[in-house]
Amino acid sequence: MLEFKQNIRGNVALGVNPLGCKQEVLNQIDYVKSKGTYEGPKKVLIIGASSSYGLATRISLAFGARADTIGVSFEKGPKNEKNLGTAGWYNNIAFREAAEKEGLVAKNFVQDAFSHESKQEIIDYIKNEFGGKVDLVVYSLASGRRTDPDTGETYTSSIKALSEPVVGPNINMQNHSFYTETLDPATDEEIAGTVKVMGGEDWQLWMEALKAAGVLADGVLTTNYSYLGTELNRPYYGGGTLGLAKADCDEKAENINELLADINGKAEIVVATAVTTKASSVIPFFPVYCIALYKVMSDKGTHETPIMHQDRIYREMIYGEKSEYDEMGRLRPDSWELDSDTQAQTKELISKLNKDNFNSEIAAYDILFKEFSNLSGFMVDGYTEQEVTIEDLKALNY
Numbered sequence: 534m535l536e537f538k539q540n541i542r543g544n545v546a547l548g549v550n551p552l553g554c555k556q557e558v559l560n561q562i563d564y565v566k567s568k569g570t571y572e573g574p575k576k577v578l579i580i581g582a583s584s585s586y587g588l589a590t591r592i593s594l595a596f597g598a599r600a601d602t603i604g605v606s607f608e609k610g611p612k613n614e615k616n617l618g619t620a621g622w623y624n625n626i627a628f629r630e631a632a633e634k635e636g637l638v639a640k641n642f643v644q645d646a647f648s649h650e651s652k653q654e655i656i657d658y659i660k661n662e663f664g665g666k667v668d669l670v671v672y673s674l675a676s677g678r679r680t681d682p683d684t685g686e687t688y689t690s691s692i693k694a695l696s697e698p699v700v701g702p703n704i705n706m707q708n709h710s711f712y713t714e715t716l717d718p719a720t721d722e723e724i725a726g727t728v729k730v731m732g733g734e735d736w737q738l739w740m741e742a743l744k745a746a747g748v749l750a751d752g753v754l755t756t757n758y759s760y761l762g763t764e765l766n767r768p769y770y771g772g773g774t775l776g777l778a779k780a781d782c783d784e785k786a787e788n789i790n791e792l793l794a795d796i797n798g799k800a801e802i803v804v805a806t807a808v809t810t811k812a813s814s815v816i817p818f819f820p821v822y823c824i825a826l827y828k829v830m831s832d833k834g835t836h837e838t839p840i841m842h843q844d845r846i847y848r849e850m851i852y853g854e855k856s857e858y859d860e861m862g863r864l865r866p867d868s869w870e871l872d873s874d875t876q877a878q879t880k881e882l883i884s885k886l887n888k889d890n891f892n893s894e895i896a897a898y899d900i901l902f903k904e905f906s907n908l909s910g911f912m913v914d915g916y917t918e919q920e921v922t923i924e925d926l927k928a929l930n931y
């Protein structure tokens with residue numbers, strides 16, 4: 534029988550509990566079902582569908598709006614008892630099994646979304662097996678690297694400040710420690726690389742390819758998740774390399790809006806709230822902001838996990854009546870996080886945190902660590918141990 538061990542290096546999870554991942558997907562499905570159904574899109578393509586925001590979006594749309602979905606992700610399957618693959622691999626399988634049980638189409642593509650070949654393969658699938666058109670395209674990729682499909686050059690993204698170094702507290706979830714970190718300013722090459730990987734270029738390439746192939750329905754919507762944050766994280770996030778990549782997405786949204794005008798389509802930037810994900814856990818200082826923010830928001834009853842946030846975005850905002858837009862036309866579900874009292878209390882709490890108290894009831898390290906663990910199938914509510922072998926896992930098909 535396999536033993537699943539939570540193995541964390543820095544803030545990167547290396548271990549996985551495949552059965553815990555399945556239970557976590559089922560818990561998210563139950564959350565959506567508990568809210569009932571809503572009218573939404575019926576044919577959806579989600580790029581970056583296997584974890585956190587992309588997965589939560591897919592679960593909400595499938596189990597809330599009864600959408601057929603195509604999910605694209607880059608994950609690894611099990612090799613041997615020591616290398617069980619990635620959580621997203623098992624999330625894809627659990628999602629497909631649950632969706633198919635309810636008569637929904639749930640097609641997974643596990644390959645590099647940045648390549649021309651992937652785009653073509655998915656277009657062919659939409660044309661030949663998915664009814665010919667999609668009415669929503671969700672872009673929820675987060676990656677450290679991207680190979681430009683035209684030049685073959687590989688770019689790397691860096692999470693860095695821009696002109697001045699940033700010094701501040703950070704948290705290491707491997708050994709539960711609170712320490713001071715210095716973040717250097719990025720070089721020009723690092724800035725350009727981050728924009729190339731995390732900016733909007735690939736989103737635009739997807740939309741151009743889908744449009745040229747005639748697989749976008751009239752009135753198609755495409756969403757892309759951004760983050761703006763506040764003065765509490767601006768030096769290393771909004772005002773750093775990632776912020777420039779997000780600004781590039783704003784620009785590309787305008788290009789996509791022009792591209793889609795003749796089919797009444799729309800590109801929407803969704804400024805989402807801070808949540809615990811594989812990608813956000815490695816942003817320096819961000820865990821400290823999160824444990825203060827989560828404490829304040831959970832006390833106020835406004836703290837959300839990805840499934841809660843994405844379900845609210847699609848059910849109540851995009852396909853409901855509670856949309857809030859800013860002056861640039863971006864959807865602002867992050868208004869709960871940006872609420873002035875929430876930010877004032879978060880600021881005060883951060884100023885009180887130190888290595889002796891960060892892991893106490895004054896903050897929400899417990900919430901952060903549980904959510905982080907849940908991403909790899911650990912500490913999952915409702916999980917019960919079952920006997921499983923490596924052969925059982927290898928037999929699972931995405």
Ligand code: NAI
Pocket residue numbers: 580581582583584585586587605606607608621644645646647673674675676758759760804805806807808809810811812813
């Ligand atoms: P995540 O790391 O949980 O998920 C990323 C997804 O992209 C996974 O499905 C992964 O398989 C897929 N992926 C990565 N490289 C790929 C490739 N080459 N080909 C195909 N799929 C690939 O990330 P998370 O945090 O859910 O981020 C999604 C988006 O949400 C990002 O744009 C992020 O900036 C944004 N966002 C995140 C916030 C946060 O606090 N986590 C806040 C606001 C926005």
